Amino acid sequence: MATLTLQSLGKSFGTTAAVTGVDLVVGDGELVCLLGPSGSGKSTVLRMVGGFEGPTAGRVLIDGQDVTHLPPERRPTSMMFQSHALWSHMTVAGNIGFGLRLRGLSRADVAQRVDAALDTVGLPGYGPRRTDQLSGGQAQRVALARSLVLEPKILLLDEPFASLDQHLRERLREEVRDLQKRLRITMVFVTHGQDEALALADRIVVMDRGRVQQADRPDRLYRAPATPFVAGFIGQMNLIAGEVAGGRFVQGAMVLAAPVADGPALLAVRPEALAVSFGTGAGRLHRVTDFGSHAVAEIDLPEGTRVKAHLPEAPDAAPGMPVTVTPRRHTLYRDDRVLWVSDTAPGAAPVAVDA
Amino acid sequence: MSTADLRLAWRDVDWTGIVLAAVMAVVIIGPLVVVGLWAFAEVWRFPSLLPQEWGLRYWGMTLGRADVWAALSVSLQLSFVVTLLSALICLPAAYAFARLDFPGRDVLFLSFLTIQAFPRFGLLISIATIFLTLGLVGTFWGVVLIQLVNTLMFMIWIPTAAFQNVDRRLEEAARDVGAGPIRVFWSVTLPQAFPAIAAAILLTFVGTFYETEGAWLIGAPHVRTMPILMISFINNQLVVQLGAVLSLMLWVPSFLFLLMARRWMGPEALGRGLGG
Structure with a gap:
């Protein structure tokens, strides 16, 4: 139970900056996911919190105490690695008890706490096993027990379930979530899967090219993405480049109200916020995919962008048919910032549309 | 079983494997069998497939000689001392080559290997x-000292590869639960690299035990090891049986060592160690 504070944290390898200016406060008992594509710097941030990388700028504080220059063994953090990193020359009990033995606990105390930790992760009686007798999921549970047994203030997880199959990953994810709620541990979880982040996190920090793009609640990330990158990364988003002139966003035949300064802008519309009418318009239907619960139409706009729109059911329409698309709700971006958000009330129609 | 079943079973047999095993048996085990037979043969003349007269006379002759026992003792002492010293010198060096970055690291590492490229003599x-x-x-x-030179390659090359193969994350995980750098080395790095290091020690011991060139050049005439004694036996009086008996005796220590190695580590660990 602890708060973690990162103050303009940065890391450069030579001249390349892996992480730049990360500011973040993780509250007591909060579960924060660092989400981003590979190379976004999310793992580097986690490794700096754990003490495995030294930051080249900024500070790491745990409960207000500066730990920036402490080695991993002197930090109140514990890390779970992607590759479980169990020591194959020790038994399961040996792995979990190693940290306890280093702290000088008696043999009986170690055994008792190892058993308790094995119970917590649902592997009672696995103590005497060798690590190569464990399945992938069991190995990750043992790694989790090894971390939990030391009662760390902050638990760090570096894509711990990435090598497991989908089904097992979802189950372990839920178990970790339940455990975190029950034990009220502060947790930082790195992942590149948005499903995992959305399913787990109290708050998601989206990273790209070493910078925090947005740190927000999962629902806010989806409904109000702060940058075009977040808009495109969380869920599906149609991004259409155009120009604002005289209070209107113009792209090809599409004209939308935009009471902002003139200049280039990027229009972002969710597929479910894009109304479609068939029969007339400058767009051309490319393909319709029927998912049963809904259908997705892919439409080529005249200037070359292909957009997706959700439909309640598959229309009776052939590829190549003329189509008009009307954004019901949209956001305009300029210079990686939100420029303007349309009225979110349903039915508030834009000035004029013909696409 | 029907004939069709028989034919299927026939086809299932892995003939390539059997032929390979047979060829290897003839090439590897054949000479060993001949040496083994000679050691217990008193009369064995050409056309006969087996010795005409069996006996332990040459064993008595060999084991009765004081110089044989002295040579065996010298060989064993030499092998133990060289292996121990080599481990003390080479293992820290191997760790340094694998994990530390210091100027001239690559050149130095290569220099140990180039020793083997020169004509040894x-x-x-x-x-x-x-x-x-x-x-x-x-x-x-x-x-x-001269034997130590010969052991450098195995004792640096194999353990360096072994240390390099230890997953850094295993070490990081140990740091994470509270172990300092030295504790990590003793509790994680060394045990993880151990099978390969044991293989290197085994090779060093056996290699030293059988080495002749250096032992002869530097040791003669005062220090006589088993292989050197064997050479002088054969040079002085060509009695095949004496050579055969000595061969079997020489084979015993390395065979015991191999058995010990089998106890410590499975063949896959040995292979992994040698493969780097």
């Missing part, structure tokens, strides 16, 4: 001339 002779001025020729420690 030339190298030994130049070392021998240096030893002569130092008064090391004909002494036990002179032979120890």
Whole structure:
């Protein structure tokens, strides 16, 4: 139970900056996911919190105490690695008890706490096993027990379930979530899967090219993405480049109200916020995919962008048919910032549309 | 079983494997069998497939000689001392090569390997001339030193690869639960690299036990190891049985060592160690 504070944290390898200016406060008992594509710097941030990388700028504080220059063994953090990193020359009990033995606990105390930790992760009686007798999921549970047994203030997880199959990953994810709620541990979880982040996190920090793009609640990330990158990364988003002139966003035949300064802008519309009418318009239907619960139409706009729109059911329409698309709700971006958000009330129609 | 079943079973047999195993048996085990037979043969003349007369006479002759026992003792002492010293010198060096970054690291590492690229005998002779001025020729420690040169490659190359193969995340995980760098080395890095290091130690011991060139050049005539004794036996009086008996005796220590190695580590660990 602890708060973690990162103050303009940065890391450069030579001249390349892996992480730049990360500011973040993780509250007591909060579960924060660092989400981003590979190379976004999310793992580097986690490794700096754990003490495995030294930051080249900024500070790491745990409960207000500066730990920036402490080695991993002197930090109140514990890390779970992607590759479980169990020591194959020790038994399961040996792995979990190693940290306890280093702290000088008696043999009986170690055994008792190892058993308790094995119970917590649902592997009672696995103590005497060798690590190569464990399945992938069991190995990750043992790694989790090894971390939990030391009662760390902050638990760090570096894509711990990435090598497991989908089904097992979802189950372990839920178990970790339940455990975190029950034990009220502060947790930082790195992942590149948005499903995992959305399913787990109290708050998601989206990273790209070493910078925090947005740190927000999962629902806010989806409904109000702060940058075009977040808009495109969380869920599906149609991004259409155009120009604002005289209070209107113009792209090809599409004209939308935009009471902002003139200049280039990027229009972002969710597929479910894009109304479609068939029969007339400058767009051309490319393909319709029927998912049963809904259908997705892919439409080529005249200037070359292909957009997706959700439909309640598959229309009776052939590829190549003329189509008009009307954004019901949209956001305009300029210079990686939100420029303007349309009225979110349903039915508030834009000035004029013909696409 | 029907004929069709039989034919299927026939086809299932892995003939390539059987032929390979047979060829290897003839090439590897054949000579061993011949040596084994000679050691217990008293009369064995050409056309006969097996010795005409069996007996232990040559065993008695060999084991009755004091110089055989002295040579065995010298060989064992030499192998133990060389292996121990080599481990003390080479293992820390191997760790340094694997994990530390220091100037000249690659050049130094290569230099250990290039020793093996020179014709060995030339190298030994130049070392021998240096030893002569130092008064090391004909002494036990002179032979120890020359043997150490031979062990450098195995004892640095294999353990370096072994240390490099230890997953960094295993070490990081140990740091994470509270172990300092030295504790991590003893509790994680060394045990993880151990099977390969044991293989290197085994090779060093056996290699030293059988080495002849250096032992002969530096040790003769005062330090006589088993292989050197065997050479002089064969040179002085060509009695095949004496050579055969000595061969079997020489084979015993390395065989025991191999059995010990089998106890420590499975063949896959040994293979992994040797494969780097």
